Amino acid sequence: MSRPRDPAEERLGWLLCTPAVLAMLLVTGYPILYAIWLSLFRYDLRFPDQREFAGLANYASVLTSGVWWQALGNTLIITVGSVAIELVLGMLLALVMRRALFLRRTVRASVLVPYAIITVVAALAWKFAFDPVTGFVNPWLGLEQPWLTQRWSAFLVIILTEVWKTTPFMALLLLAGLTLVPQDLLDAARVDGANAWQRFFRVTLPLMRNAVLVALLFRTLDAFRIFDTVFVQTRGAQGTETVSVVGYHTLVTRLNLGLGSAVSVLIFLCVLAIAALFVRGLGASFAAEDRS
Amino acid sequence: MSGERGLLEGLFWRAGSLLVIVYALLPVAWIVALSLKPAANLNDKRFVPQRFSLEHYRAIFADAQFPAALWNSIGIAAISTLLAVLLATFAAYAIVRLRFRGRNLVLAAALSIAMFPPVAVIGPLFDLWRTLGLYDTWLGLILPYMTFTLPLAIWTLAAFFREIPWDLDQAARVDGATPLQAFRYVIVPLAAPGVFTAAILVFIFAWNDFLFAAALTSTNAARTVPAAIAFFTGSSRFELPTGSIAAASVVVTVPVTLVVLLFQRRIVAGLTAGAVKG
Numbered sequence: 001m002s003r004p005r006d007p008a009e010e011r012l013g014w015l016l017c018t019p020a021v022l023a024m025l026l027v028t029g030y031p032i033l034y035a036i037w038l039s040l041f042r043y044d045l046r047f048p049d050q051r052e053f054a055g056l057a058n059y060a061s062v063l064t065s066g067v068w069w070q071a072l073g074n075t076l077i078i079t080v081g082s083v084a085i086e087l088v089l090g091m092l093l094a095l096v097m098r099r100a101l102f103l104r105r106t107v108r109a110s111v112l113v114p115y116a117i118i119t120v121v122a123a124l125a126w127k128f129a130f131d132p133v134t135g136f137v138n139p140w141l142g143l144e145q146p147w148l149t150q151r152w153s154a155f156l157v158i159i160l161t162e163v164w165k166t167t168p169f170m171a172l173l174l175l176a177g178l179t180l181v182p183q184d185l186l187d188a189a190r191v192d193g194a195n196a197w198q199r200f201f202r203v204t205l206p207l208m209r210n211a212v213l214v215a216l217l218f219r220t221l222d223a224f225r226i227f228d229t230v231f232v233q234t235r236g237a238q239g240t241e242t243v244s245v246v247g248y249h250t251l252v253t254r255l256n257l258g259l260g261s262a263v264s265v266l267i268f269l270c271v272l273a274i275a276a277l278f279v280r281g282l283g284a285s286f287a288a289e290d291r292s
Numbered sequence: 293m294s295g296e297r298g299l300l301e302g303l304f305w306r307a308g309s310l311l312v313i314v315y316a317l318l319p320v321a322w323i324v325a326l327s328l329k330p331a332a333n334l335n336d337k338r339f340v341p342q343r344f345s346l347e348h349y350r351a352i353f354a355d356a357q358f359p360a361a362l363w364n365s366i367g368i369a370a371i372s373t374l375l376a377v378l379l380a381t382f383a384a385y386a387i388v389r390l391r392f393r394g395r396n397l398v399l400a401a402a403l404s405i406a407m408f409p410p411v412a413v414i415g416p417l418f419d420l421w422r423t424l425g426l427y428d429t430w431l432g433l434i435l436p437y438m439t440f441t442l443p444l445a446i447w448t449l450a451a452f453f454r455e456i457p458w459d460l461d462q463a464a465r466v467d468g469a470t471p472l473q474a475f476r477y478v479i480v481p482l483a484a485p486g487v488f489t490a491a492i493l494v495f496i497f498a499w500n501d502f503l504f505a506a507a508l509t510s511t512n513a514a515r516t517v518p519a520a521i522a523f524f525t526g527s528s529r530f531e532l533p534t535g536s537i538a539a540a541s542v543v544v545t546v547p548v549t550l551v552v553l554l555f556q557r558r559i560v561a562g563l564t565a566g567a568v569k570g
Contacts, residue, residue, distance in 0.1 A: 006391070012471055013392030016382040020442050021398060023379060027439035028405050031416035038416065045419075096308040107309045109553050110316040112560070116552040117320065118500050120518040121541040125323040134534055136322070136339040164319065169563065176564040225409045228502040232522050244411040244503070251415040252507045264412040271409050 032268065038261035045255035058262035067246060068263070072270075075242040077155060078230075079223040082162040086219060087212070089163065090170030097171065098178050111168040119165060123232035126161045151238045158240065161229050166222070170215050177211020178204070209285055217278040221271060243267050320545070327538035334534050348539035358540055360512035361520035365544070368430050368516060369498035372437035376494045377487055379438070380445030385475060385483075387446070388453040389461065399450070402443035410440060414507040421508055428509045433516065436504050441494040448493060448562045452486025453479075489562035492555060499548060517544045 042054040062068045093111060100107055114122065129135045130147040138145060147153045181204050189199045205212075227244040230236060236245040247267060251260030322339060329336070330345035352358040383402075387395055417436065418427070426432035456479065464474040505519035515523075521540050524533050552559060 009390050009471065010392040013386040013390040013395065016386035016390075017394075017398050020379040020383040020446065021401065023435075023439045024401055024405055024442060027417075027435050028408055028413060031413040031420070032408075034416040034420070035412060038419070092308070093312060096305060096312055100305045100309040102302075102306045103309050103313070107312050108560070109556050110313045112552050112556055113316045113320060113549055115559075115563075116496065116549045117545050118502075118518050118541075118548075120502050120522050121323070121545055122319060124521065124537055124541060125319040125326075128326060128534060128538070129319065129322055133335050134326070134337065136337055139337050140339075164315075168316070172560055172564050221407050225411065227411065228518070231502070231506070244409070247411040248414070248503070248507065251418060257415055257419055260415045264409075264415055267409050268412040271407060275407050 032265075035261045035264045035268075038257050039265050041258045043256075043258035043261075045257055054258065058258050059266070062259065062262050062266060067241070068243075068266070070239060071241045071243045071246045074155075074240055075224060075226065075244075078159055078162065078226055078242060079220060081155070081159045082166070082223050083216065083219050085159065085163050086167045086170045087216065089167050090174050090215070093167060093171035094174040094178050097175050111171060113168075114165050115168050117165070119228040120232050122165050123161050123229040126157060126164070127233050130157050148234055149238060151240060154234050154238050154240050158226075158229055158233055161233070162223065162226065165229075166219060170219055173215035173218065174208070174211060177208035177215075180211070181207045210282070213278065213282050213285055217275070217282070220274055220278070224271060224274060225267075243270070320549075323538050323541050323545070326534065327542045329535070331535055348535035349543070352536050352540050352543070355536075357512060357520055357524075358517075358536075358543075361515055361517045362544070364430070364512075364514055365499060365516040365518075368433050368437065368514070369495050371430070372434045372441065372498045373491050373495045375434065376438045376441045376445050377449075377491045380442055380449050380490060381483070381487060383442075384446050384449035384453055385479060388450050389479075390471070399446070402446045405440065406443035406447075408440075410436070410503050414503065417504075418507055428511055428514050430514055432508050433504055433514060436508070437494075437498040437501065441497045444497065445490045445494050448490045449483070449486055452489070452562075453483060456482045485558060486562075489555070489558040492551065492559055493562050496548065496552075499544075 039058050040053060040055060041051055042057070043051045097104075097108055097111065127148060130137045132138055132144065132146050137143075137147070145153060147157050185203055185207075186199055189203050194202065225244055226242050227248065230240060230242050230245050231248070234240045236242070236249065241249075243263070244267065247260060247263040250256050250263055254260075325339060325341050326334070327348055328344045328346070329341045330343055330347060333342055336342065383398060386392065387398060413436070417432075421427040421429075421432045426435075460478050460482070461474050464478045465471070469477070500518065501516070502518040502522065505516045506522065509515040509519060517540070521537055521544075524537055524540070
């Protein structure tokens, strides 16, 4: 396709894209620059007159505080925990959706239910379920466990909620990859005497490597931003604060815009780092595919 | 596949299907059950209510807070959806159909915003909105919702638009239609299903958001349902109004779930479109 560019087409192209690009620049581009700017100031909305340039002092105080590192650790625990479980469960769900003929429509419809439910609602439903006063979980398990008031059991409930809510999305992405695996190849492997495990790990999984990586990328970035579930279930108490909760509390509860902006910028950098890591992995994966 | 092995495999997938359905519906059934328990039975720790009552539903609609939040949620999500889909339709059409410099730049910008952590902008937006008088207003939430859903809408629409037959557009151009006419009379009707899918996905995002709503609103003027539910106050500060929360949850869950189930196929296509075609 090397027809010469048509100036009218070029103009129309930009005309049509301008509103969207403008909105993205104004509501995300400009604020992130403003956040970087604010992060260099001592700026507390309760004492707006005392605003003064502080250089990197805000970053120094965030990076030397235990709160940030604990929150980062918590966020990573929740991210790795939920994404790992989601990958396994999502793969099983995708396989069931692909293979099951029984109640096929019902199965495919019901996996969309968690996606349709507001995260705050899902978080509250699980909170009430695990609550020692109202919940059915303790009687069912024969326990007297105050789940959300102890750190590790709180993590368990938070991860369970995240897994419940987002596994369907993971499963749909994996299902899309699964449909790309040719059935003849699986049948051939079966004729050659490969059992179900071997067919899955030697044939199916290698062929859907890219789909898996894309699904992991989407979900990891999403899980790293976790806010709603933690805020609703523990408000960050019992040492379960995540980086987004720390950012929210610093900015909105304590109205410390300088310090909060430094937290925001650091979260932004973490997300960039995770994305870069995955994009490199994907690049290597695509390159390997081209060679073979 | 025949004989005992086929039968066993069939049973295995059947059990799997049942498990999936239970997995998806258990918490929903639980919150519905909770909302129907009379106040005296809320703490009975049973899954199935012993007696049924609609008192919590009456209570939330008798109070001013929930109806206001419901109205805010519907209005804000609807307007954000309309704007995001409109802007995204223009952009996606240009990206798929027209040749112009910077086309990939727009897609890349959209993708980077999709990965963007919203918490990184709530501080600046909080400050800006207070200066501009947008704090605690509908517009103050519509703007971020519209922007943060643009990438999703652009990628979904671009994926759908790529499937539309090129020739019809070309034919219209040959017959003397301007690019704009080709867009209006040929593409729009063909693109309607894609646009509709994008609209559902955007609406669900706006309907679901809690972070912006919690940070950028403070009163019934603009507080949406997720924030209202999360900040519902009970008779005492330390006691959650469990029944009201459960009833409000059911009210906001049922309509959206029905829409999602009704348009199930399209939503699945939309959610996976961007990811598979890349």
